Amino acid sequence: MKKFINSVDNLLDESLHGFAKAHSDIVQFNAQPRFIKRIKSSTSGKVALISGGGSGHEPLHTGFVGTGMLDAACPGQVFTSPTPDQMLAAAQAVENGGGVLFIVKNYAGDAMNFEIAAEMLDCPHETVLVCDDVSFPKSHSTGRRGVAGTLIVEKIVGAAAEAGADLATCKSLGDRVNLATASMGVALSSCTVPALGKPTFEIGENEIEMGVGIHGERGRERIAMSSATEIVDYLSGIIDDDLRPQKGQSALLHINGFGATPLMELHLIYELASRYWEKQGINICRSLVGNYTSSLDMAGCSITLSLLNEELLRLWDAPVHTAALRWGC
Amino acid sequence: MKKFINSVDNLLDESLHGFAKAHSDIVQFNAQPRFIKRIKSSTSGKVALISGGGSGHEPLHTGFVGTGMLDAACPGQVFTSPTPDQMLAAAQAVENGGGVLFIVKNYAGDAMNFEIAAEMLDCPHETVLVCDDVSFPKSHSTGRRGVAGTLIVEKIVGAAAEAGADLATCKSLGDRVNLATASMGVALSSCTVPALGKPTFEIGENEIEMGVGIHGERGRERIAMSSATEIVDYLSGIIDDDLRPQKGQSALLHINGFGATPLMELHLIYELASRYWEKQGINICRSLVGNYTSSLDMAGCSITLSLLNEELLRLWDAPVHTAALRWGC
Numbered sequence: 001m002k003k004f005i006n007s008v009d010n011l012l013d014e015s016l017h018g019f020a021k022a023h024s025d026i027v028q029f030n031a032q033p034r035f036i037k038r039i040k041s042s043t044s045g046k047v048a049l050i051s052g053g054g055s056g057h058e059p060l061h062t063g064f065v066g067t068g069m070l071d072a073a074c075p076g077q078v079f080t081s082p083t084p085d086q087m088l089a090a091a092q093a094v095e096n097g098g099g100v101l102f103i104v105k106n107y108a109g110d111a112m113n114f115e116i117a118a119e120m121l122d123c124p125h126e127t128v129l130v131c132d133d134v135s136f137p138k139s140h141s142t143g144r145r146g147v148a149g150t151l152i153v154e155k156i157v158g159a160a161a162e163a164g165a166d167l168a169t170c171k172s173l174g175d176r177v178n179l180a181t182a183s184m185g186v187a188l189s190s191c192t193v194p195a196l197g198k199p200t201f202e203i204g205e206n207e208i209e210m211g212v213g214i215h216g217e218r219g220r221e222r223i224a225m226s227s228a229t230e231i232v233d234y235l236s237g238i239i240d241d242d243l244r245p246q247k248g249q250s251a252l253l254h255i256n257g258f259g260a261t262p263l264m265e266l267h268l269i270y271e272l273a274s275r276y277w278e279k280q281g282i283n284i285c286r287s288l289v290g291n292y293t294s295s296l297d298m299a300g301c302s303i304t305l306s307l308l309n310e311e312l313l314r315l316w317d318a319p320v321h322t323a324a325l326r327w328g329c
Numbered sequence: 330m331k332k333f334i335n336s337v338d339n340l341l342d343e344s345l346h347g348f349a350k351a352h353s354d355i356v357q358f359n360a361q362p363r364f365i366k367r368i369k370s371s372t373s374g375k376v377a378l379i380s381g382g383g384s385g386h387e388p389l390h391t392g393f394v395g396t397g398m399l400d401a402a403c404p405g406q407v408f409t410s411p412t413p414d415q416m417l418a419a420a421q422a423v424e425n426g427g428g429v430l431f432i433v434k435n436y437a438g439d440a441m442n443f444e445i446a447a448e449m450l451d452c453p454h455e456t457v458l459v460c461d462d463v464s465f466p467k468s469h470s471t472g473r474r475g476v477a478g479t480l481i482v483e484k485i486v487g488a489a490a491e492a493g494a495d496l497a498t499c500k501s502l503g504d505r506v507n508l509a510t511a512s513m514g515v516a517l518s519s520c521t522v523p524a525l526g527k528p529t530f531e532i533g534e535n536e537i538e539m540g541v542g543i544h545g546e547r548g549r550e551r552i553a554m555s556s557a558t559e560i561v562d563y564l565s566g567i568i569d570d571d572l573r574p575q576k577g578q579s580a581l582l583h584i585n586g587f588g589a590t591p592l593m594e595l596h597l598i599y600e601l602a603s604r605y606w607e608k609q610g611i612n613i614c615r616s617l618v619g620n621y622t623s624s625l626d627m628a629g630c631s632i633t634l635s636l637l638n639e640e641l642l643r644l645w646d647a648p649v650h651t652a653a654l655r656w657g658c
Contacts, residue, residue, distance in 0.1 A: 002517040002537070002628065004557045004594040014557075015593045018600030022616040058592040078593075188331040208331070228333045228343075255351075260589035262625045263387035264344045264407075265333040271347030287351040291620070296591050297628065299331065326655055 001197040008195045012055055012077055019062055023323040026066045033083070035090035036062045037072040047098040047161040047170045048072070050090050051154060053110050054079040056193070057214060060293045063324030064151060069158035070103075070322075078193055078296070079215045081109035087117035091125075099124035099167040103154055103174060105146025106131040124167055128153060128174030132181045132304065134242040135211030135220050147214050148256040148293040148304045149181035152316075155325065156308075159318035177312065182243040184235040185219070185302030187212035187258065191295045210234060214258070214295045214302075228265075232272040235303045240280065245307055247281030252288065252316060254304040259294040261301055266290065273303050286316060292324065330526040337524045341384055341406055348391055352652040355395045362412070364419035365391045366401040376427040376490040376499045377401070379419050380483060382439050383408040385522070386543060389622045392653030393480060398487035399432075399651075407522055407625070408544045410438035416446035420454075428453035428496040432483055432503060434475025435460040453496055457482060457503030461510045461633065463571040464540030464549050476543050477585040477622040477633045478510035481645075484654065485637075488647035506641065511572040513564040514548070514631030516541035516587065520624045539563060543587070543624045543631075557594075561601040564632045569609065574636055576610030581617065581645060583633040588623040590630055595619065602632050615645060621653065 005011045013031065020029035020036065027036050035052075042048065051061040052074030061073035072090040076082035091100045100121060104114045106129050118125050132149030157174045165173065187209040190199035200216035203209060208226070211219025226234075245251065255270045257263070270289045277284050286308065293302070308316060319328030334340045342360065349358035349365065356365050364381075371377065380390040381403030390402035401419040405411035420429045429450060433443045435458050447454050461478030486503045494502065516538040519528035529545035532538060537555070540548025555563070574580065584599045586592070599618045606613050615637065622631070637645060648657030 018596035
């Protein structure tokens with residue numbers, strides 16, 4: 001394993017200190033327990049949005065803390081859930097009279113630890129569980145995983161909260177965006193978790209993993225390496241069958257890199273995916289291409305389609321000022 | 330080789346079509362000959378800034394086309410110079426009465442092809458040759474390479490041009506920023522050029538290449554894998570010896586990922602590098618961390634220090650609206 005680290009034990013803290021220093025105009029880092037919060041206080045009565053999860057998916061979630069998006073993010077160790085004391089401390093630091101909305105990717109550990117934190121909170125709170133990964137059927141035993149669509153929920157609900165939406169409105173908006181969003185990924189290579197020191201899974205020189213999870217979990221099937229068009233059509237076809245978008249609907253198309261795939265290839269995937277959806281009569285009117293929900297150094301990408309009506313598009317377009325997404329302010 | 334491509338022959342065009350489609354509010358793609366230009370016309374009399382070079386370093390340079398930065402960028406094939414007809418066509422498309430400034434990374438092919446284009450231009454023109462890579466001595470036979478510092482030249486001169494600076498001012502400003510900027514990189518792994526299909530160089534499991542070029546060119550020396558702190562101190566020491574910043578000077582610290590290194594590690598490098606410079610009495614007052622001058626799928630990073638006085642800081646902070654850098658508008 002070759003990585004830029006001093007030791008596995010302090011990798012996360014050294015990285016978070018660097019992140020907060022590089023973006024000291026936007027965020028600050030609380031070390032004990034660990035959370036990243038906005039430097040600017042929110043308006044009194046604003047719903048506080050808090051997310052979190054295992055590290056290794058940067059910029060998710062820390063890179064989305066700031067005006068128009070999250071109030072705080074709680075990073076766990078690499079691919080490991082944060083602990084309830086982190087969420088509780090973050091909530092106490094940013095709650096400002098409007099209650100707390102937790103935005104949680106659907107993994108057993110994350111869901112449980114956010115739930116424990118929620119039970120200990122003495123202010124109004126709600127949780128949006130994101131489960132946009134359509135690799136497995138809806139009936140899957142542990143439910144579907146939350147992946148690259150999470151940032152779309154965070155952005156849209158973040159804009160609503162900033163504009164004064166109350167807790168119930170934010171909660172139902174988050175659930176709506178989650179239901180309108182579907183993602184599917186493919187891995188060309190494994191990632192390497194620093195504490196493990198070797199690839200999470202083995203994969204042959206001519207194989208790719210369709211429907212891979214963002215921690216390198218097994219997907220739907222392993223197939224032979226294919227052309228970019230075949231890969232895009234496979235992923236998009238599964239999204240299409242699941243989300244069943246109607247002709248003429250407007251959508252955001254998000255191509256997410258897992259970490260080691262060049263931007264040049266992600267733009268090529270965007271071209272092919274946008275052709276696919278245009279052929280289906282979908283109006284691709286917003287785009288996001290880059291490494292946003294990464295999986296350490298995994299080569300691969302995911303395609304996310306999010307169906308956005310005029311209200312949701314307006315919230316997507318609203319000003320945002322975070323380390324990883326910034327426009328309009 | 331596992332990459333998202335249909336064929337080596339149309340990789341570049343499919344990618345550029347996707348890039349232009351994903352950012353159709355900012356840029357448009359001219360396919361024959363290839364260049365990316367701003368969608369919004371510039372003010373009459375504004376100096377037109379044009380850059381370019383081999384592809385595979387995205388977002389450099391296409392991702393820096395837009396208000397406050399470049400007027401056009403000419404992408405060559407992967408790691409291959411663009412041809413003079415590209416620069417000539419781009420110049421004819423964006424020249425608007427203020428003349429043309431070419432910003433060129435110092436590689437033999439790029440320098441020659443931009444020079445040929447310049448000779449064919451029938452409007453006032455100047456060229457800034459960027460050579461910020463301090464891996465080799467100033468006296469090196471082909472001169473020093475232009476690497477991650479190039480975007481700082483493009484951003485600062487871009488802001489000046491937008492504010493109405495004339496061609497001579499833009500040229501001398503670009504030269505000043507180049508002289509005030511030093512970079513040094515390290516590779517943990519090789520990149521793989523699609524047309525070649527195998528890694529550009531071999532490197533042992535316990536070796537790293539200090540001073541590597543952004544195409545995988547040999548660097549200063551190959552050493553044993555070291556701790557992140559040792560690597561940062563090595564790179565920063567060489568920059569320090571070369572640039573000789575004075576105590577109290579203000580600087581931008583840019584940590585650039587080569588493509589396959591997780592953001593988590595880049596932020597850790599930022600933390601260690603900022604500690605190094607603070608110890609030397611340098612005032613690190615601006616930061617940029619991420620994959621900006623990439624080398625396809627190479628794992629590694631570079632450190633760039635750019636000494637910016639108040640005038641240059643103001644230009645760095647000025648509004649910019651491109652695919653890869655966006656603030657203030």
